[in-house]
Amino acid sequence: MTQGMITGVKRFEIHDGPGIRTTVFLKGCPLRCLWCHNPETNLPGAQLLYYPDRCIGCGTCARLCTCHKIGKDGHTLDRMACTGCGMCVSACPAKALQLRGRYVPAEELAEELAEDRIFFDASGGGVTLSGGEPLMQPLFSVELLKRLGEMGIHTAMDTSLYASEAVIARVTPFVRLLLVDIKAIDEQVHLRYTGVSNEPILRNIRRLDQDNRAMEFRVPCIPECNMGQIEKIAEFVGLLKHRYPVKLLPYHDFGNAKSQALGRKQPRFKIPSDQEMEQAAEAFRARGIAVKVSGKG
Numbered sequence: 001m002t003q004g005m006i007t008g009v010k011r012f013e014i015h016d017g018p019g020i021r022t023t024v025f026l027k028g029c030p031l032r033c034l035w036c037h038n039p040e041t042n043l044p045g046a047q048l049l050y051y052p053d054r055c056i057g058c059g060t061c062a063r064l065c066t067c068h069k070i071g072k073d074g075h076t077l078d079r080m081a082c083t084g085c086g087m088c089v090s091a092c093p094a095k096a097l098q099l100r101g102r103y104v105p106a107e108e109l110a111e112e113l114a115e116d117r118i119f120f121d122a123s124g125g126g127v128t129l130s131g132g133e134p135l136m137q138p139l140f141s142v143e144l145l146k147r148l149g150e151m152g153i154h155t156a157m158d159t160s161l162y163a164s165e166a167v168i169a170r171v172t173p174f175v176r177l178l179l180v181d182i183k184a185i186d187e188q189v190h191l192r193y194t195g196v197s198n199e200p201i202l203r204n205i206r207r208l209d210q211d212n213r214a215m216e217f218r219v220p221c222i223p224e225c226n227m228g229q230i231e232k233i234a235e236f237v238g239l240l241k242h243r244y245p246v247k248l249l250p251y252h253d254f255g256n257a258k259s260q261a262l263g264r265k266q267p268r269f270k271i272p273s274d275q276e277m278e279q280a281a282e283a284f285r286a287r288g289i290a291v292k293v294s295g296k297g
Contacts, residue, residue, distance in 0.1 A: 001107060004140030007041055007100045007132070009109075011116060015294065017156035017177055017216075019125025022116045024109070024144075026129060027101050028136040030162050032195040033183065034267055035222050037255035041132030046084030046101030049261035050077055054096035061088040061097065079263050098261070106143035114151050126154025128179070135163040138171050145174035158218075161204040162196060168204050178215045180205060185232035193225045202236070209240045217244055221280055222251040223270045230280045238287035245290040248280055 005027040013021045028044035029036075040047060055075050061068040064087050067078045075096075086099040113127050120126050127148050134141045134157050145155050156177040161168065172178065182205075183198070184190040190198035208215060217237055221227055237246060250272045259266035272280075277293045284291035 001105045002140050002143040003103045003105050004137050005101055005103055016128040019123035020119045021125045021128050022113055023128045023130050026131040026134045026137055029131055029133040031160055034193050035251055035269055039255050039259045039262060040100040046099055048082050049098040049100060051096050051261050054094045056094045060091050064088055064091055106140055110144055110147035120153055128156040130158040133160055135159055135167050135171060138167045141171050142174055149174055161201045179218055180215050181218050182233050184226050184229045185236055189229060209242055212242055215244045217246045218249055220249045221272050223272050230283050234283040234287055237289055246284050248293045250277055
């Protein structure tokens with residue numbers, strides 16, 4: 001039985017594809033976007049989040065695990081020694097500790113997701129795999145998507161397409177709609193803000209375009225990082241063989257609190273103005289591309 005590592009399941013989503021959807025967040029991502037809003041999905045294994053403002057200093061966690069220490073300066077956590085067992089999480093009376101990441105069998109998860117099909121059928125919705133990067137768990141993703149497809153449930157995948165041709169060929173036939181992130185066209189810009197080259201991403205997009213796969217492009221908009229790339233992204237999308245809709249995603253800082261809980265520091269960026277987002281959208285409209293700004297209409 002194929003198992004996968006997920007951080008959670010979110011129901012009644014309306015932004016992850018058509019209709020009402022249930023979104024599954026998978027663990028592991030090859031990119032390290034500076035603005036990531038799901039930093040708890042970056043690493044492939046289970047991770048412990050600690051919220052110091054909730055801690056009451058009772059010492060329960062320290063009595064269970066040597067990773068925790070309670071001293072005169074308060075609570076400290078040895079993250080290098082933490083195995084993600086989760087014992088401290090269930091014992092913490094203040095809910096200051098949370099574990100992100102659990103293994104689940106594909107068959108079991110598919111049955112759980114199918115419980116929402118009354119909402120899928122009524123709205124034209126379905127299940128979306130997100131993350132993280134679902135392509136980092138190809139065997140699990142294929143098994144889960146295949147089972148959902150056999151149940152007649154619409155499937156979508158939110159992906160960067162940063163994966164080998166073999167993985168793309170193995171997974172994408174079971175996906176009805178690909179929600180593909182495009183963060184930059186210039187390779188050096190992409191490297192600077194995500195940590196990886198965009199060459200395989202653009203190559204995979206072109207290959208899927210030749211196969212006339214159903215795609216929607218999603219462009220995160222961060223003024224200090226990639227909004228200087230909008231014209232080039234619009235040009236790239238406009239030159240593809242087929243026409244695909246685009247959704248622009250204005251930056252938000254929802255990931256910062258989770259980064260702090262993971263013991264990391266995440267930079268803060270400027271939230272783009274409505275005018276900046278409208279100018280970005282116009283770059284796509286000028287090329288005859290259907291575009292929508294997330295949260296607008």
